[in-house]
Amino acid sequence: MLGFYPRKIAKFYYLNTTGSIFTMKKILLAGVAALFAVSSAQAQNVTLTSAAASPGGATDVSARFLAEVAAANKIATIQVQVGQVLTKTMVQVAEGKTDISAAFFLGNFLMSRSLGPFSGLGKKRGKELAGNMRLLFPFHLAHFVLVAYQSTGIDSYDKLKGKTVHNGPPRGGAYITAKAVIRLSAGLAEGKGYNGKQIAWGQANSIFLDRTVDAAVRPATNPASWMPIYMSAGKINMVSVPKKPFEGKAWKKYYSAPGNVPIVFPVADLAHYGDKVRIISEDNMFRSVANAGGTMVNKSMNKKLAKALTAAFIKNLPDLYRKTAFARTSQFGNIKTENFNFCKAGIKFHPGAMEAWQEAGHTVPECTKP
DSSP: OOOOSOOOOOOOEEEOTTOOEEEOOOOOOOOOOOOOOSOHHHHTTOEEEEEOSSTTSHHHHHHHHHHHHHHHTTSOEEEEEOSOOHHHHHHHHHTTSSSEEEEEHHHHHHHHTTOGGGGGGOHHHHHHHHTTEEEEEEEEEEEEEEEEEGGGTOOSSGGGTTOEEEOOSTTOHHHHHHHHHHHHHHOOOBTTTBEEEOOOHHHHHHHHHTTSSSEEEEEEOSSOTTHHHHHTTSOEEEEOOOHHHHTSHHHHHHHTSTTEEEEEEEGGGGGGGGGGEEEEOSSSEEEEEEEEEEEEEETTSOHHHHHHHHHHHHHTHHHHHHHOTTTTTTTTTOOOGGGTOHHHHTOOBOHHHHHHHHHTTOOOOGGGOO
């Protein structure tokens, strides 16, 4: 069963790159026809592998929900591995070694240019592998937050100076983003301004609980699946990016980059955490950056199979909304380009997925058409 929280839906506001605010409209699902072209007999013989990142987060929920609806509709059996580093599993999908993986769109862009965690691929190989990736459905992996126990006295990004901070798994996408968030918010560089601690997601909660680290800058959904664990051991500060730097040139350049999406929403939308979590913002608006991404496959996946998987996911979105409180705020069911920055990242839908979205009544952005 999916669904970890009482159903509390927050209302998010998104900034475009010029800084204007617009409110997300409710996503209306059109009726989806019976698109499952893979027969039951075939489905019994189709076994797929799937990879997701931190347990309980958007990548985990989407992977397990896809596996659930694929099995229910006799499309395929999907074996899901959680707690994976997406920079590794994205390469595995591109190489045809894993069938499905969550992916962050900035990662696809970096892979295509052999940059950052993909620098070892070489320019030719990186471009080739990125060109093998195709999207089934997008969502926001998470937005980033600074959290610390109130007993530490850390109530701003500036106070991370000299502290030990969990900032993601080694060489992962979250690590890349967390370092940028700290640098842009407080001017602190890892190794000079603070000590970064990288560890696999499976151990991330334990090093926060036992105070191995003073704070964490990590991805979060709303609500965050890991927050009740942290709250069980003490009162928490959750800190917004300060308004002034967020509206400055450096931050604007960053959240205009491929796969990054700036978000601003009322602090009141975090009230569901109760009095054990203090939300810190100078104007009652919470600011952060979200990693846009989605569920991606190799371009060689059978078109009928890709279409069937995507159509099953779309058709069952109401069930996902019912089971998982953060499904709407994580933009499941939305394919509008302004919420994902598809074009700059060079993201393309799988032809089968594109047909599924179109037949469900959605307009597929031109830049994402294969």
